Amino acid sequence: MTKKRLTPPLTDADIENLEIGDQVLITGTIYTARDAAHKRLVELLDEGKELPVDLKGQIIYYVGPTPAKPGQVIGSAGPTTSYRMDPYAPKLLAIGLKAMIGKGSRSQEVKDAMKKYKGCYLAAVGGAAALIAKSIKKAEVIAYPELGPEAIRKLEVEDFPAIVVNDCKGGDLYEEGVKKYQK
Amino acid sequence: MREISVEKITRTVRDLCIEAACDLPQDVENLLRQAKEREESQFGRYSLEKIIENVELARQDTVPMCQDTGLAVIFVEIGQDVYIAGGNLVDAINEGVRQGYTDGYLRKSVVEDPVFNRKNTGDNTPAVIHTEIVPGDKLKIMVLPKGAGSENMGALKMLKPADGLKGVKEFVLKTVAEAGGNPCPPIVVGVGIGGTMEKATLLAKKALARKAGEHHPDPKYKELELELLEKINKLGIGPQGFGGRVTALAVHIESYPTHIATLPVAVNLNCHAARHKEAIL
Numbered sequence: 347m348t349k350k351r352l353t354p355p356l357t358d359a360d361i362e363n364l365e366i367g368d369q370v371l372i373t374g375t376i377y378t379a380r381d382a383a384h385k386r387l388v389e390l391l392d393e394g395k396e397l398p399v400d401l402k403g404q405i406i407y408y409v410g411p412t413p414a415k416p417g418q419v420i421g422s423a424g425p426t427t428s429y430r431m432d433p434y435a436p437k438l439l440a441i442g443l444k445a446m447i448g449k450g451s452r453s454q455e456v457k458d459a460m461k462k463y464k465g466c467y468l469a470a471v472g473g474a475a476a477l478i479a480k481s482i483k484k485a486e487v488i489a490y491p492e493l494g495p496e497a498i499r500k501l502e503v504e505d506f507p508a509i510v511v512n513d514c515k516g517g518d519l520y521e522e523g524v525k526k527y528q529k
Numbered sequence: 530m531r532e533i534s535v536e537k538i539t540r541t542v543r544d545l546c547i548e549a550a551c552d553l554p555q556d557v558e559n560l561l562r563q564a565k566e567r568e569e570s571q572f573g574r575y576s577l578e579k580i581i582e583n584v585e586l587a588r589q590d591t592v593p594m595c596q597d598t599g600l601a602v603i604f605v606e607i608g609q610d611v612y613i614a615g616g617n618l619v620d621a622i623n624e625g626v627r628q629g630y631t632d633g634y635l636r637k638s639v640v641e642d643p644v645f646n647r648k649n650t651g652d653n654t655p656a657v658i659h660t661e662i663v664p665g666d667k668l669k670i671m672v673l674p675k676g677a678g679s680e681n682m683g684a685l686k687m688l689k690p691a692d693g694l695k696g697v698k699e700f701v702l703k704t705v706a707e708a709g710g711n712p713c714p715p716i717v718v719g720v721g722i723g724g725t726m727e728k729a730t731l732l733a734k735k736a737l738a739r740k741a742g743e744h745h746p747d748p749k750y751k752e753l754e755l756e757l758l759e760k761i762n763k764l765g766i767g768p769q770g771f772g773g774r775v776t777a778l779a780v781h782i783e784s785y786p787t788h789i790a791t792l793p794v795a796v797n798l799n800c801h802a803a804r805h806k807e808a809i810l
Contacts, residue, residue, distance in 0.1 A: 347571065367572070382647075412593050412636040421634055422593040427678040427711050450678075450711035450770065471576050471769060472678065472713040473802045474583040475596040494649050495596075495636050507579075509572065509771070519572070520710055523772020527570060528765035 347509070355403030356444040358464045364510045366517035370468060372506040376405040376447070378499040380426055383490055384434040391437055398489035399498060402442035407470075409447075410495035411479070420485040420501070424475030425449040428467070432456050439463040447508050451520050460514055468508035469519075481506040530612040531666040533810050535621035538613070538670070541808050542625025545672040546601060547633035549806040550593040553584045556741040557717070557803045560778040564715055564768070573773030577715075580768070580801055595802045598635035599674030601626045601656040604738060608665035619658060622670075627652040638677070659731065671738050671807040679712035679800040685730055688792040697722060697794050698757065704796040705761050705777070710770015713800035715778045717741055718761065721795040723785040733797035736781035738805050745782050754780045768801075778803070 347369040352360065354374045364370070377399055379387065390397055408428055412421030428448030435446060436459035444465055449472035460466060470478055484502035491497050511519045561584070565577040587594035603622055607613075613621075630637055630653040639654065640647040663669075684704045688696045701720055708716075721732025744751040757780045767773020778801070787793065 347575070410596060410636065410638075412596050412598060413634045415592065415634045418592075421636070422587070422596045424596050426597065427681070429711065449713065451709055469710075469769065469771075471579040471583075472710075473595045473800055474579045476587040476590065476592045476594055477579060477583040479592075480586075494651075495638070509575075520770050520772070523570065523572060523767060524709075524765045524770070525772070526765065527767055527772045527774060529763040 354405050354444070356405070357403065361444055361464045361466050361514050364466050364513050366510050366513050366519040366522065368510040370508050370510060372405065372508065373504050374502070376407050376501050376503055376506070377401070378407050378409050378501060380408050380410050380496050381430055382493050382496040383498050384431050386490060388434045388437050391441065401438055403444055405445040405447060406438070406443060407447040407501065420479055420482050422475035423479045423482060425470040425472055428452060435459065439465045452512060457512055457516065457518070460512055461516055464514045466510060466514055467512035469511045470508045478506070530610055531608070532612050532614045533668050534614050535616035535618070537810060538618065538621040538668070539625040539628065541670055541810060542603065542622050542672065543629040543632065545670065545806045545808060546626055546629025546635065546674065549672050549674050549804040550598045550633060550635050551591045552588050553594060553802060554741070554805060557778065557801070558584055560741055561715070561801060564775040564778060568768065568773050568775050570767050570771060570773035572771035573768040573775065576768035576771060593635055595676060595800070596636055597638065597676035597678060598630070599676045599804070600639060601653060602673040602675050602734065603656050603658050604671040604673070604735065605658065605660045606663045606669040607660060608667045609662050610666035611668050618660070622656055622658055623654045626654050626656045668810040669807060670810070671805065673734070673738055673805050676800055676802070679716065679798045682708035682712040683733070683795070683797045685726065685793070685795045687726065688794055690790065690792050692792060696792065698760070700794050701757055701796055702760055702764070705798070706764050706766070708798060709766055712798040713802070714766055714770060715768055715775045715801050717799040717803040718757070718777050718780045719797040719799065720780065720782045721797070722782060722793070723787040724793060725788070726793055728785055729793035729795040730797065732783035732785060733795040736783040737797060737799045737803065739781045741803055742779045745784070747784070750782050750784060754782050
């Protein structure tokens with residue numbers, strides 16, 4: 347596994363530099379959003395309204411954390427299954443979103459949008475939520491607090507670990523990996 | 530009649546919810562450690578290392594191993610000589626869930642209505658409760674917090690009797706193959722065979738409450754569990770779907786007599802955080 351560092355905001359060149367199977371360590375600001383928040387973001391886009399956060403060059407992490415215990419920055423915070431965000435992702439890539447972190451495979455439409463708009467999809471280890479939370483240093487709800495775990499949060503992360511599953515050249519680590527080990 | 534108070538039931542459910550979320554049962558952990566030893570793919574081994582590290586950390590800090598602390602599925606076996614005193618059982622269980630998910634800082638993931646009002650109930654109630662009256666004067670409570678990532682990948686098929694054993698195998702393998710990396714492999718595969726439509730799905734869920742890796746008492750079904758496990762692990766999905774040798778940790782089958790004209794098969798998948806805790810009162 348080749349290790350690469352990512353520091354958002356990301357550029358086209360940052361994305362072009364990534365290959366499937368790379369291990370990335372992210373440091374800086376990322377945003378959380380899952381089902382309900384995606385629905386609202388895309389509704390705003392469809393109505394031509396401004397989003398509560400500028401997604402240009404940014405990374406969205408598909409997560410709904412557990413509540414923080416006293417003394418914690420955030421509760422357990424592992425990735426949720428990504429395909430539920432597939433209907434919305436291409437529209438966000440089109441306005442400049444550069445990377446998504448989740449788990450599980452994406453639709454062809456999302457993969458095509460990643461090629462077209464130079465984006466990528468990263469997987470964090472599903473279910474390793476207590477461990478992943480250790481790389482989150484700050485968390486702040488910035489939109490839709492009424493959604494509880496589904497609110498949009500701004501996270502400050504340090505060496506957040508993820509693996510490149512889809513790069514902007516059409517590669518897919520899941521497909522390659524399964525092909526290799528299928529008997 | 531033996532009397533069991535609703536307060537005792539509430540307290541037990543509360544504690545089991547927190548324990549289940551933070552402390553992976555030893556049977557599942559042992560299988561994960563064995564999986565790490567035999568996994569060949571580098572991404573698979575990496576995932577298993579992180580998963581095991583996470584299990585240890587969650588236990589040590591009493592924090593949830595996964596942020597999806599699930600919908601609380603609760604099986605209650607009530608001895609017919611038990612008298613539940615001081616209130617009603619369903620309220621007592623839901624109060625336990627409410628307290629457990631609040632006091633344990635677990636995520637509340639239940640919405641009020643599936644279609645018309647997907648508003649969070651705020652306390653993870655109501656639980657999904659399955660009760661069964663059994664002989665004796667004990668009350669057994671099993672808590673299975675069920676995450677949606679794996680739950681969404683389940684399936685039911687009403688096979689024809691003519692589809693037989695071959696049909697059963699094909700359906701289980703197809704369900705696991707289509708799920709790919711979504712249910713957070715390595716998974717535990719629960720299979721319910723027989724009964725009626727709802728009976729098969731309930732059996733599949735109950736199969737997940739079994740100690741991971743224990744077998745069906747009937748040697749024919751035990752053999753089927755082993756054969757399915759081997760075939761599933763040849764699918765190549767691997768830990769987290771990155772490709773690899775270990776896609777499933779165990780296959781658990783539960784069976785029941787059925788109608789002359791049917792062969793229901795349900796598959797219910799559980800992620801590697803195959804959480805299950807029980808207590809006998």
